[in-house]
Every structure is written in structure tokens, then in C-alpha cells.
Amino acid sequence: MLQYLIRRVLWACVLFVVITMVAYVIFFIIPVNPAQLACGQRATLVVRRRTRKRTSGWTAPVYEQYGRFLWRLVGHQ
Secondary structure (H helix, E strand, O other): OHHHHHHHHHHHHHHHHHHHHHHHHHHHHOOOOHHHHHHOOOOOHHHHHHHHHHOOOOOOOHHHHHHHHHHHHOOOO
16 A cells, blocks of 8 residues: 555656646747847847846756746745
């Protein structure tokens, strides 16, 4: 009985990671520039670059962004 429970919990963890990774990839693939959305349509390239650098996480590597995504998902701000 304990083996069954342990196996189910491990599969639940794997499933959680796979589902969150798929959801993250879907949002990551969507061709939207967050800096463009924050600045507006008429913003210059310099302003968009400055906004992108200032805003947390947009220039970080993908694995780091995914880690933050998971961290925020489980309720830690």
C-alpha cells in the first residue's frame, strides 16, 4: 500500500512539472514583446530596450524564468 502511494505521489509531481512546462512553453512561444505592451505602440526602440532591462526577468535565461514561474505558481511572491 505504501509503495502504491509513493508511486502515485511521484507521478503526480512529474505530471505537475510536465503540465507547467507545457503551459510555460505555450506562453513563451506566443510572439508578444512584453516591453512593447508596457510602453505602447509608439515607443522608440531605445525606450523598449530600457523597459525590457528594467522589468524583472525578461532578459533572464529561459530556465531561470521557468524557475520563477514555478516559484510564483506555488504561492511564493
